[in-house]
Each structure stands twice: as structure tokens, then as C-alpha cells.
Amino acid sequence: MxxxxxxxxxxxxxxxxxxxxxxxxxxxxxxxxxxxxxxxxxxxxxxxxxxxxxxxxxxxxxxxxxxxxxxxxxxxxxxxxxxxxALDPPWTTDWISDAGRRKLAEHGIAPPGRAPHTQQGPVPLTLGPPRRHAHCPNCGSEATDELSEFSATACKALRRCRSCSEPFEHMKEI
CATH class of the missing domain: 3.30.300.130 (Fe-S cluster assembly (FSCA))
Structure with missing residues (x-):
């Protein structure tokens, strides 16, 4: 061997x-x-x-x-x-490489923006609707709506573009 x-x-x-x-x-x-x-x-x-x-x-x-x-x-x-x-430190979407973000967009998944928190320790709880924004990976428009907070996996949301009318997934910021 x-x-x-x-x-x-x-x-x-x-x-x-x-x-x-x-x-x-x-x-x-x-x-x-x-x-x-x-x-x-x-x-x-x-x-x-x-x-x-x-x-x-x-x-x-x-x-x-x-x-x-x-x-x-x-x-x-x-x-x-x-x-x-290893669960500590917990994974964050900030760890996705630039190449990974490009590949997501090339495959019709809007890559996440920067994570909303960067400090160590407990994540503060804020009440109210999440403020997620995603550009359409098909046409680049900022005019998108969230259709469902969850998509094929828990880490993605389902959105639709108001400009080109195409639905797409958005990898949520964590």
C-alpha cells in the first residue's frame, strides 16, 4: 500500500x-x-x-x-x-472567499453582504424584521423582494427581482 x-x-x-x-x-x-x-x-x-x-x-x-x-x-x-x-469561533458568511462569492453569483445565487455583527461573544438580539438586501444576480438590479425567509436550505432566502421578474436565491448574512 x-x-x-x-x-x-x-x-x-x-x-x-x-x-x-x-x-x-x-x-x-x-x-x-x-x-x-x-x-x-x-x-x-x-x-x-x-x-x-x-x-x-x-x-x-x-x-x-x-x-x-x-x-x-x-x-x-x-x-x-x-x-x-470546531464550533468556536462560529462560521460567518464573511469567511466566504471572493472566488466563492463570484461562483455563487455566476450560478444565480445572490452572495451575502457583510455579516451584521463582527464582535466576539454573544450575538445581540434585535426584534423586528431583518434588513436584508440583495442585488439580482441575473440583471444586477437593487429592486428585489424577499418571497420567503427560507429556500432550499436554511442559509438561503428566496427573492424575486422587480426589474427582470426572475426569482433567485440569496445566501443570508450570518
Missing amino acids: VTAFDTGVRADTARSVAETVTDPELPMLTLADLGVLRDVETPEPGRVIVTVTPTYSGCPAISEMRADLHRTLTEAGYTRVEVRT
Whole structure:
């Protein structure tokens, strides 16, 4: 059997391999694009420890992400792959890369703006309707309406453009 040690696979190679794994719910994005891939370490030959942070603690796709990372790294020659989940600090849409934001828009999903809070610690509770705004990914218009706070996944809302009349999803700011 070929191991990571035998082939000279290094930590930067393990990271490169892990960065190819796509998100199961947003397959146009890699876990790195989404900002979910936090860390990749190779503490000893053939062993890889990957740390991921789900988009929210109850994310139903986390088990699929873990399985895809494990399979991809094993296929690349790593004999001992461990995928850890870190919830602190919590994931934020600010971690989505510029490339990830472009890919979302190219696939008809309005990328999130900057998260409404950036301080550490508890998130302040504010009552009232959310102030979400999204440009239409089809025509670029600012004239859009939220049709539903939730779409195909909890992290997206369903909107419609008043200019081109096209419906689209918007990844919510978290």
C-alpha cells in the first residue's frame, strides 16, 4: 500500500487535496471557497487532521462533508484521516472567499453582504424584521423582494427581482 510517507506527501499537499472537496448543498463551491475548511495538519507521516466549521451547528450537510473529506484524502494516499468539527469561533458568511462569492453569483445565487455583527461573544438580539438586501444576480438590479425567509436550505432566502421578474436565491448574512 502506498502511504503519504512513501510518496512524500506533505501538509501543503494535504491542504490542496482537501481544498478540492465541494459543498454537498452548494456544489459550485469548495469547502475552502465557503470558508468551512478551517485547518489541515499532517502531524506524522500518512496522518491528516482536518478541521471544519459548519455554517451552523445543526447543519445537516456536515456528515457528508466529513465523509467526502475522508474519502478524498484516503484516495490521495493518506492512511489515517481524522475530520474534526470546531464550533468556536462560529462560521460567518464573511469567511466566504471572493472566488466563492463570484461562483455563487455566476450560478444565480445572490452572495451575502457583510455579516451584521463582527464582535466576539454573544450575538445581540434585535426584534423586528431583518434588513436584508440583495442585488439580482441575473440583471444586477437593487429592486428585489424577499418571497420567503427560507429556500432550499436554511442559509438561503428566496427573492424575486422587480426589474427582470426572475426569482433567485440569496445566501443570508450570518
